[in-house]
Amino acid sequence: MSYLEKLRKSREKSQVAYAEFALHTKKGKDGLFCFFEGNDNAYYVPRIKRFTDNYYPINCGGRDKVLEVYRLITIHAEYDKYKKAFFIDRDFNEPLPPHNPPIFETPCYSIENFYASVDVFKEILKNELHLSEVSDEAFQVCISLFTQRQQEFHQATILINAWYACLIDIRNKTGNQTGVNLVDKLPKDFIHFTLDSVVQKYDCETIKHKFPQALEVPEDILNIKLDEFTSCEQYKTFRGKYEMEFLVTIIEQILQDSSNAQKYIKHKIKFTFGDKLSNEQAISLFSVYAETPETLNDYLILLHSKDS
Structure with missing residues (x-):
């Protein structure tokens, strides 16, 4: 289409x-x-x-x-x-x-950002993954993984967030359509996400190649937005669907680690819904824990x- x-x-x-x-x-x-x-x-x-x-x-x-x-x-x-x-x-x-x-x-950016805080993640660990905050070592391991990987995720996605925010600014000022229709997830291969690290695999040229119909974003305007996004509350400011993608991905990888390699989680964690979730499923399933x-x-x- x-x-x-x-x-x-x-x-x-x-x-x-x-x-x-x-x-x-x-x-x-x-x-x-x-x-x-x-x-x-x-x-x-x-x-x-x-x-x-x-x-x-x-x-x-x-x-x-x-x-x-x-x-x-x-x-x-x-x-x-x-x-x-x-x-x-x-x-x-x-x-x-x-x-x-x-x-x-x-x-914040969208409702998905209400799910992206470490406090919400703690509620998910306690109530959905059934980890005890006081007696399960895995609980603290998961919190550490979440905070470290989320920081890296934000470093890895600040460019595409800033670029898209600039497109919205230009559209709102000029009336021109952005030429971009983003889907729920980050473009394939833009980042490499594991429990060990989150690594950026794209740059401005990669973005232009992926979105050839997009409006041109002047470099100076992009740099101003990057500075702004460096000092903001990123989990609230960045595109919500990407924040939800982070939450879903780290939960999936924790579950997979607990079932297979057990590099970080030394026992199998049971999760009623298996080890695969969509953003939409997560919005419904975790709604009770999301911020209001x-x-x-x-x-x-x-x-x-x-x-x-």
């Missing part, structure tokens, strides 16, 4: 989401209508259900599609009476200005207060 065809398909998603909402209202449904990017409802729904069980999840596609559905709904005054919640990732964009009705925007920002709690409390 060409880049233009993908754009056309994404536009269709917003129309379908809007039509689904309109159909709900025609059938007299009354509850909280929740508009999500992709499959983000796996993260949001357990948090929404703390406040209400009367909700309707609607998948819009990407960030721009949620905003397009928001526009389609808010231009019709007859929809003002319905309770609505809109959830988007910030990505590499500037924060949205205040909207009425309000929109929730992640304070105060801004999200505030947003849901505000919606609940209007419902009372």
Whole structure:
């Protein structure tokens, strides 16, 4: 599928989401209508259900599609009476200005970043891999591996993150499309990831070869972004799907080591779901352990207060 065809398909998603909402209202449904990017409802729904069980999840596609559905709904005054919640990732964009009705925007890159901290990893070790923080040596070994490899992972991915962030900046300033449609995982062979180390295997020329249709990023602009990304909270700032890829990969490699080489983990760790996970599976499976920002709690409390 060409880049233009993908754009056309994404536009269709917003129309379908809007039509689904309109159909709900025609059938007299009354509850909280929740508009999500992709499959983000796996993260949001357990948090929404703390406040209400009367909700309707609607998948819009990407960030721009949620905003397009928001526009389609808010231009019709007859929809003002319905309770609505809109959830988007910030990505590499500037924060949205205040909207009425309000929109929730992640304070980090995306929901996947809520899974990427060492504290979340500790919860996964304790509750999914069943390692004791006080009696299992493997627990501390895993924490050490996570912190060391994550630091190396960030060093190895800072270039592609900075480059893509520059593309978003250029797009937002000029209106030109980036020419890039990133998938969930890093391009094959961009890094070499083992429990021993994470090594960068690409450079600017590799990126240009991989994404020949991408906008040109001036070297001075890229260097400014690299400086900015060197001193930020990287697990929150970098592209969330890559952060989730790190989490999934290190869990897989820990499980494989415990089953085979036992170089780091000296006994087999049992994991109900085997030793292979997709990003989407991880979002659902580990949702209960993921961070919940105060801004999200505030947003849901505000919606609940209007419902009372």
